[in-house]
Amino acid sequence: MTAAASKQPIEQTLLEQLESTRQQLDLLRDQIAESQRLATIGTIAAVIAHEFNNLLTPIVSYSQFALQSAQSDQPDMDLVRKALTKAFQSSTKAGRICQSMLSLARGQSSLGSVGVQELVDETLVVLARDPQKDGIALRVHIEPDLQVQGDVVQLEQVLLNLLINARQAMLGRGGSLTIKAVRTEEQTQARIQIIDTGPGIAEKNLPRIFEPFFTTKGTAQKGETKGTGLGLAVVRQIMEHHLGRIEVQSEVGRGTTFSLYLPLAKPAETDAPAQS
Ligand SMILES: Nc1ncnc2c1ncn2[C@@H]1O[C@H](COP(=O)(O)OP(=O)(O)O)[C@@H](O)[C@H]1O
Ligand SMILES: [Mg+2]
Structure with a gap:
């Protein structure tokens, strides 16, 4: 009886500690998301100034x-x-670029039906600089009428980070950048792929690229800030927030493919009475 009585307060303390750790973790996650948002804005601001x-x-x-x-x-x-x-x-065009920047900066989250074609078009506007000018051939293949469930601003940030990474990977060496989007076979998800023919990711780095602050970009790139190592960390976080996932395949010397899986938009969420 004495043993049980003395155990309970310890369990209680541990539970309280666990809860407070969890809260701190949530707070840190929010802070990382915030600093990444600012870092992304910093990067694209430099590109946009050039494009303007x-x-x-x-x-x-x-x-x-x-x-x-x-x-x-x-x-x-x-x-x-x-x-x-x-x-x-x-x-x-300049106005649209500004608007996209502002909605990105607001960082609002509202889940809804997002057209993948529009999402890609809008992200390419925010990216501003035509990849062709950097010797990068851009190809876009999107299944018609593909709609996912998500927050358009956050999904734009996901694509933007992947596109900026792909462009940085091919800067000065050229290559091709392909954006593909299809329904998966099970018809429950969309798969969006960003495929580059850059240098690839070394096998030893591959398990680390989603870690916050992991970067191999030590020196400043032409006109763009050097790496923060936060891009992919937040990309993964946004994907989890969307009940989706991200996968990466990479081969050194050949290129890298990031695959995003997102739930398809629910068909017309109107107030139609539930069938019984
Ligand atoms: N498309 C890519 N090709 C090659 N390496 C990549 C690619 N995308 C990401 N990486 C690697 O992953 C690291 C982390 O990326 P990220 O989190 O976006 O941070 P940052 O771009 O600021 O370095 C990069 O520094 C780079 O080494
Ligand atoms: Mg990056």
């Missing part, structure tokens, strides 16, 4: 054309129209 310059150059020169012609004695309306169209297209 490219977008602004034609906006300025086409607006100048239009102005000069409009102020002349015989305005060339065709030229004015063409110049304004070009300026409008470039500024619309």
